[in-house]
Amino acid sequence: MIYRERVSPSIWVYIFGAAIIPAVFVVFMPINILVGIILGVALYAGYVIALYSGSPVIEVGSSTLRVGSAEVPLQYLGDGYAHDTTEKAREQAGPNLDARAWTCLRGWVNTSARIEIVDENDPIPYWLFSTRHPDEAIAAIAEAKSRLPDSP
Structure with a gap:
């Protein structure tokens, strides 16, 4: 291999995407706080995985x-x-x-x-x-x- 580069998003895309967690938490807070936290973290994890795995090499x-x-x-x-x-x-x-x-x-x-x-x-x-x-x-x-x- 002479050259290799993964064209992944900058750290800021991941940081701004973390807004998913509180948004989901707020939506689920009246129903169940724990479910809101778990879903928020799970959705953010999916977001990170999708961005990274979808980045071309x-x-x-x-x-x-x-x-x-x-x-x-x-x-x-x-x-x-x-x-x-x-x-x-x-x-x-x-x-x-x-x-x-x-x-x-x-x-x-x-x-x-x-x-x-x-x-x-x-x-x-x-x-x-x-x-x-x-x-x-x-x-x-x-x-x-x-x-x-x-x-x-």
């Missing part, structure tokens, strides 16, 4: 790029571009987005990376995905591609 291996559940062989990757500011990332995910592009974007990450797809049989022109470290992800892809046997 970016992996650059010796022969493939994997983002979430999607995978592409490195030989079909072209140029990569790091969008290391919020403005660049928003522009790529908004007005400049090609509707045919494959995307894996998360609202809690303000930066992204774009990698061109050079397979003539693939209708997808590029992948656009959220990453907290776009420069490192693009550098890792370039490094992995340089190690391929067919690379100059």
